[in-house]
Amino acid sequence: MTGRVPARERAAWRLIDSGQLLLIATAGLFVVVAVTQVAAVGLRQPNVAIIFGVLIALGELFRMVMPGNREVAPVAAAGAMGYALLVGVGPEGAPPGAPLGVVAAEHSALQVVAVTAVGMLVGSLPHLALGRVPRPDAMARRLFTVALTALCFRPMLVLGLAWYLLLAVMGVVVIAACFTDMLIAATIRAEAVRARFGITLRDEADATMALCAATGATAMLIAVATTAMGEAALLIFTVPILVTQFAFRRYAGIRATYLETVRSLSRVTEVGGYVEAGHSGRVARLAVAMGRELGMAEEELLELEYAALMHDIGQLSLGDPIPGGATVLASPAEQRRITELGAEVIKETGVLDRVAYIVRLSSHPYRTGREPAGDSGERPIPPPLASRVIKAANAYDDLVGDSADRDRGAAVLERLRLDSAAEYDPAVVEALSRVVDRRPRQ
């Protein structure tokens, strides 16, 4: 454990890679320019600015983390985008014949950026006070999206469009902002987890599309309602996004608990003395890193992680633990029995059938694979990628354990390489070797 402390310390600055740095710098530049400009010209329609600023601050206060460690703040995002899309501030005191019959909103795009930045900062203060480290890249991304929306939309206001055209333009701008947000997030993620851009983009779309749609719709709703009815409407028209946020928070919470449960309960094999302490956790971490290296998508990675955590659960059904707990040293028949039993246990859940399938085939050799379904003349099909990954990760951890000795690791890798093509998938072993190479030196 002590070996990992320096790695953690280094992580603080290492986590910010070039892409993130660029994003943060751009967002910072926006903020500086915006604040300077607003300070020079003065705040237009301060009442509206303050109300939206408070909404953004509150939204930022209640930001949350979605599966995949994605920080989101739907209420703040909807509020800020709504401010960017604001056309007017209600019918009260409107001069006769004013466009749409409302008082026009006078704030500039830069004022939107300034108000959003201040709101985000204020909303982050309580988090800081509680000692939670802010995520500058996520905040910069949110700010950047809002700035883009404002810069695209606010110049259009001089055209004096009618309601339906306005709505259409708003829709286009919101969708464009959503995609930009996803593109940036995917770029950052690709760099952070070393995955291909195409894969992270798909993951990002899968994970955030629904929330993006809800946020965008509410932003338009807020803009239209405040324009039509004045800033009092803002209060009741944030209700839909509050409901959405509540639902997503619940979903994220349950998913996190689910993973925690599987992570914790997979340790029963360790407490029972069947496997070495920390084995399942290490195999899972290794397998996920390898899966990423091999270009697996996030959903597949989750299944892979579950399967890796529970791959030894079948040992519970054995009378006596295998000596040392290392299944790699057991006979093929015994290995197969353990994974069969484990798959039975997992199948009992009724919801993790694919995980059970992965575990069941994780003891099968690469070359012979699963038995062909039909005639014996057919060529055997190799087990699924996830099973091959777990087989290699399990063998590596069984032989190396929690030792950080690089020579031992290299020797084990060499042994796996010799066995590859028959026992292990060569591509998977190469992925393993890359993952192991990347680990910080002792």
Added chain:
Amino acid sequence: MRGLPLAAWAYVCGVVALAAGLIAASSFAELDWNKLAVLALLFLVCDSAPARLNVARARVSLSFAASLASVVLLGPVGAALLGLVAVVTGQRFFAPIKRIFNGAQFALSGFTAGTVFDLLGGARFHPEQARWVGNVIGPFLGALVTFVVVNLLLTAGVLLLSRQAAPRELLRESGQLAVGCLGYGMVGLLIAGLWPRVGPFAAVLVLLPLFIARWAMDQAYAQQQAHAATLAALCQAVETKDFYTRGHSERVSRGSVMIAQEIGMRADRIEAIRYAGMLHDVGKLGVPTKVLQKTGTLTEEEFAAIQLHPMRGLEIVRNIGFLDEALAGIMHHHEKVNGRGYPMGLAGDEIPEFARVISVADAFDSMTSTRSYRAARSIEEAVRELRRGMGDHFDPQMVEAFLRALDREGWEPPNPVVLPDDDVVETTQQDHDDPSAPLRVAGGDGVRHR
């Protein structure tokens, strides 16, 4: 539906006739049919995808939003007509009588709510005027409450008369239902407020986030089911170590929930105790098999190994984001009220509430199950044993609560264990949970009770 009692038939016919009469008697001269058609479409879309609540039999749908919007936009007659659309809802029940009743009750609710809205003066204001929200919010709330109350009362009536529900259940469920209905109904004001400006597009903007929220809730629900199933399966895997204790966790979980409900715990705590009961013995895996399988007297070390199992369990589940209470329940489920339990020897109120609950359910299930050294005891014997341990081993309040729940709901003891003939099967000779057969420990002073 064939078995519907006469009173229920009469009631349904009465409601339908009343709705039909009201609609027939009103004039449709001022009605905006286009608006009605769009709202009706909205109503149908929403009503066909109702949201899941924790209440099993009833579902709340966003159609409430459409109804309340029509109350504001169309007045009582329009709202009544809109309610009729419920007859052709896409929800999956096909009995025509149910559909007709639903349509009639929505029509009646809409009509009364519209009337209340008019009486309170809500119809005087127009959304394009300044301060519309402030002016109309009072009448709207009146209409909303009327709508929800009429709706729930009419539905409760038919459930009661057709004997599908007891008054007690209805009362318990109606609270949550009412909150859901009121919340969804509020959305109607948002739609109505924006309608004059952007027309049906208002509904899209308002409802899209809500539909997405509903989708997320469904996802959350599915995840929760999956979580519970996985937890149960893993607990079962742990139990396979001992043939006799199969199903023990599941039953202790059930017993703990019975007690928790009886003493009126909050829903989220009941959920936590369900899991705590399930996981209470997971640490037993850390006890060497040879100790559990040993016949006769245990040595001090072996007894210590058994005493350690709550801590081992805690160690396993500590990182799961449970309520802390569930963890305390797992750790202290072998404490006794007289302070002679383990691992800490807490006494009386020092023992966490969850632990006192689990302890009773745990002992009861152990006694009513077959063990290698005795047959299962009858429920009466086990109850006697629980009573004997009141104030000494068990918290009297929990025992009383359990016995009350037992009287009402009954208890299904596990099937008698028939050991399979092969010798792979594992059995244990020691049951640390059984208060009627304490573990025998060899110590300086001979046999010591655990």
